[in-house]
Amino acid sequence: MKNLIEGAPSRRAFLKNAAAIAGTGIIAGCASRTVTTAALPPASAPPPIAVPVIEPVVRTASAPRGVRPELFQRAMAALERHGSRIRQQDRIAIADFSMPSSRLRFHFVDLHNGATRSLLVSHGVGSDPAHTGMLQRFSNEVGSEATCEGAFLASNYYVGKHQLSQRLVGLDPTNNNALDRAIVIHGAWYANPDMIAKHGKLGRSQGCFAVGEADLDQVFTLLGEGRMVYAEKTA
DSSP states (O other): OOBHHHHSOOHHHHHHHHHHHHHHOOOOOOOOOOOOGGGSOOOOOOOOOOOOOOOOOOOOOSOOTTSOHHHHHHHHHHHHHTTTTOSOOSEEEEEETTSOTTSOOEEEEETTTOOEEEEOOOOBGGGOTTOOSSOOOOOOSTTOOOOOOEEEEEEEEEEETTEEEEEEEEOSTTTTTTTTTTOEEEEEGGGSTHHHHHHSSOOOBSSSEEEETTTHHHHHHHHOSSOEEEEEOOO
């Protein structure tokens, strides 16, 4: 199956091109001049304009490789439920907290062709107090330092405690305190792959979706703003 990162535009290239276009400030001007009508050639009918055919968006019907079918179905139901809030629906991110933190459980799925890219992601210390490597519970409570479940809107970027980070807006009753709790996506040393080699699991966040420092740019490129992140734990 196609690796999703190969087809995703570079975030840096996108920002660079956008800035270049904005900086040109080119506006088509209008020029006027006096023309003798007798010198004009006979008017002719304009050539027919080809009307582009807009192909309907076809989403992958089956669960992509590496994503649990039941979890994928729930994520798609959430996308349908919150469709009016999710302006970019070509890709989604699914965090499968049924899996241990040593596994690639943060899936980025292209809904057009099913291509996926899977990465490591940490869960909150409040979700795994004994640090077993498995998420034990979710919580939406302020101060819980636990991961919360449900659908999130990937919002804006900012620079904070963990350098460049991305805010998440909780769309469900199970995660609607995400902004107040500062639940974000950020890079962290304790989410780097070498933690698994040393300890057999990742470190824990304060409830955020912490990814490896070298993976953060990929996450921002694949997710961008306006897409959905879905987090859950299936039985």
